[in-house]
Amino acid sequence: MTLQLLFDALSLGGIYAVAALGIALIFGVMKLVNFAHGQFIAFAVFALIVPSTDAVAVMGLGAAPAPILVPAILLVGAALAVLAEIFVFRPLRNASPVALMVASFALGVVIQNLLLVGYGGRPKALSLWPELGSPVQIAGASVPLLQVIVIGAVLAVLAALALMLRHTRIGLEMRAAAEDFGMARLLGVRANAVISGAFALSGALAAAVALVLVAQTGVADVRMGGQIMLVAFIATVVGGMGSLGGAVAAGFALGAASVALQALLPAEARPFRDAFLYALVILVLLLRPQGLFAAASAKPRV
């Protein structure tokens, strides 16, 4: 029972953590809260199926074997994010942060409506990797194989990102730019390369979340990115805006708190679980308004 809860907490928290990282990465270099991130996730979900307004989903890219499907969908997410950067955010780079934020809202609405046109508004059932639903026995507990894979994938993504930030040139440039973009540019760091790189990573992370969501829920819904975007955004705020480690930690914490509340609340209070969860968030922010892990700096972007 408790082991099952642990796996629930880790897999849910892991999804929140990866989604929050996608937001924190862009915030780190551009001081932009990208509210279109949820629609990036939804776009990657629908990229799996053939566009049509029929109720039945026909797998397109989703029918490909995993070794092709996974990199391809990550690439779709990255490409969408880079295009958004070039056509929406680059022309606005010297605009106020508020203008950028509003632009990201607008971009989200545009993507959502494109999906509505292409796929219709009804949620569609689709089955990605159904064989992963079978349970496996771990230390006496029965855990869905998918959950184990999700946790493993999340840890792999986090490790790969950490290694990239620490040991590659673009990673070093991103960390420098997150702290003081102007100074990084004075040292020859190309603003466009760093920002495009951050968007590409963020888009790939959105696509990874999309894959996990589809595999877990078996549903493609135009609105599915919104809910997770909200939680992920809260995680970045609780973690301390711009702190990547903070976003990950807060993502896991929100997942764990959510699972714990679900298990511990009396049955009649469970429908109000989210109210309790967000009350906790408010409490944390009252105690630490700068977030649990304040960022190294919050200098204005470029």
Place this chain on the structure above:
Amino acid sequence: MPKLGVFDLSVRYGKLTALRDVSFHVAEGARLFISGPNGAGKSSLLGAIAGEVRAAHGRIEMDGDILSGRVPEAIARRGLSMVPEGRRIFRALSVQENLMVGVGLRRDRSSVPDDLATIYEAFPILGDRRHTNAGALSGGQQQMLAIGRALMTNPKLMLVDEPSLGLAPKVVDEVYERLCALQALRGLTLVIVEQSSARAARVGGRMIVLRGGRIVADGDAAAFAEHDLLKEAYFGEGAAA
């Protein structure tokens, strides 16, 4: 051809004019000090040359190439490097990572390890603390790091904004000594913002004095210190050209 040429440069922030019609040039391998009271436009001048501050009008040239209008990273790639006001080191990065940020623009990557060794030789404390977070360094060490970081781009022209600010006089001596040694070693052209004419005279070089966004005096740093011309320039008692 001068290494750096500035022609009729003006910088404005809204209605405030920080620099008006400033012109000067610096010969290759030379050392130029810029002095003047707070708010005279010294940092704006360096910022405009490095591309961080937009010029309202005028022209900046390096080796005859026009720099004005280019983005900072493009100017850095032409061989200009800056030790900015307030040092602006990357506090969350290690000392060595700070030094490596500017290496990305170099075509001669193979000489990077040698250059790193040179920096550690000039500033042994940086070598000792290469894996420390730069935010944990003292003010003097951060100044050395900012200089080392600027040198790691292998610049031909380096702008240094107030290397002495907030440092003990003994540390300032040390910083200048290393800076001049490295200049000789690399054939660097240096432009240094320095408040103290006595200090500039001791180090040696040409000096221009800014006041109210204009150049009000230009000459040998030693002459300023001797004749106390600087004081006149500051307070505007006849030194203004």
